[in-house]
Amino acid sequence: MKIERTECFLIEHGDLILPWLTHQQLANISLTCKSLHYLTRIITRNRISDASRTFESFPIPFLNNNNNNNTYSYFLYTPSILYNNNIPRYQPWGNSVISPSPVWRNHDETVTFVDVVGCDCGEICRDGCACLGFFDGLDDMGRECGPGCFCGGECGNRVSQNGVAVRVKIVRDERKGWGLFADQFVGKGMFLFQYAGELLTTKEAQRRQKHYDELASCDRFSSALLVVREHLPSGNACLRLNIDATRIGNVARFVNHSCDGGNLSTKLVRSTGSLFPRLCFFASKDIQEDEELTFSYGEIRKRSNGLPCYCNSPSCFGTLPSEDT
Numbered sequence: 001m002k003i004e005r006t007e008c009f010l011i012e013h014g015d016l017i018l019p020w021l022t023h024q025q026l027a028n029i030s031l032t033c034k035s036l037h038y039l040t041r042i043i044t045r046n047r048i049s050d051a052s053r054t055f056e057s058f059p060i061p062f063l064n065n066n067n068n069n070n071t072y073s074y075f076l077y078t079p080s081i082l083y084n085n086n087i088p089r090y091q092p093w094g095n096s097v098i099s100p101s102p103v104w105r106n107h108d109e110t111v112t113f114v115d116v117v118g119c120d121c122g123e124i125c126r127d128g129c130a131c132l133g134f135f136d137g138l139d140d141m142g143r144e145c146g147p148g149c150f151c152g153g154e155c156g157n158r159v160s161q162n163g164v165a166v167r168v169k170i171v172r173d174e175r176k177g178w179g180l181f182a183d184q185f186v187g188k189g190m191f192l193f194q195y196a197g198e199l200l201t202t203k204e205a206q207r208r209q210k211h212y213d214e215l216a217s218c219d220r221f222s223s224a225l226l227v228v229r230e231h232l233p234s235g236n237a238c239l240r241l242n243i244d245a246t247r248i249g250n251v252a253r254f255v256n257h258s259c260d261g262g263n264l265s266t267k268l269v270r271s272t273g274s275l276f277p278r279l280c281f282f283a284s285k286d287i288q289e290d291e292e293l294t295f296s297y298g299e300i301r302k303r304s305n306g307l308p309c310y311c312n313s314p315s316c317f318g319t320l321p322s323e324d325t
């Protein structure tokens, strides 16, 4: 009797409730009656059509031609790095009525240097802009206009601040899990996306990595915790960024490793006035439509029993890079 009442309530308010459920919760209630089965199928179809939950300019579909139950990968979406602990436990996904809250946009500018004055070109920057001068796609460090500048979001020197810049799709592979593929031609040097997720302290990153390693050893679990070290000009110190996209992140969390370096290069890009740089992905060569997007996770293989690598490149080491975080 109690179950029936819950079903009626869910059917009546499905539009409001179902998009907030995780994939597991959705799967469970889809078994309870025909109406809920039908409603959850619609939600699932919407989720598959856009992993970004409409946060990005283009929809980013999941494609799975394999005969398994992995119709999509469940995670929360953020288009940029999250600097605080105020991470939601749930986020709506799969209903056209509810669109993402604007609060989630432009997080890149929330941690800034006070009083850093950038360029004063006006709304759109000109040739002589003090912040210009890196978009050759080759240097290790990039600079863009930022919160310290007078220009606005339309400025051409804010290329990496407007979310995913090219059409991509998330495709299932039997051995590597989900992977990110180009859904259009991408010319060498073009910006694609940044690596978005939670910015963690090193202590928290080490705690989570230990937990993820345990999960990976007993399950087909994929973590997306990335550690970036930026060597400072003094040579004596390095800035360490720990970005965890496992629970909440953007499409960069689906980029798989390739031992030959793949077709993407990474660069830290700093916006004038921003405290932290962002890790940005550029095409290191021309990329054709339907080509998988990959990069090298690193050179170090510390673990004797590392995870097997299926990158298929002639220079494959056989195991994925692994480091002590």
Ligand SMILES: C[S@@+](CC[C@H](N)C(=O)[O-])C[C@H]1O[C@@H](n2cnc3c(N)ncnc32)[C@H](O)[C@@H]1O
Pocket (backbone or CB within 6 Å): 073, 175, 176, 177, 178, 179, 221, 222, 223, 224, 225, 253, 254, 255, 256, 257, 258, 307, 308, 309, 310, 311, 320
């Ligand atoms: C950042 S995630 C990439 C997305 C992941 N494939 C997924 O399904 O969510 C990293 C994980 O992907 C898998 N992976 C990435 N590159 C791989 C490769 N070359 N061979 C095998 N597995 C790979 C490993 O499980 C790794 O821990």
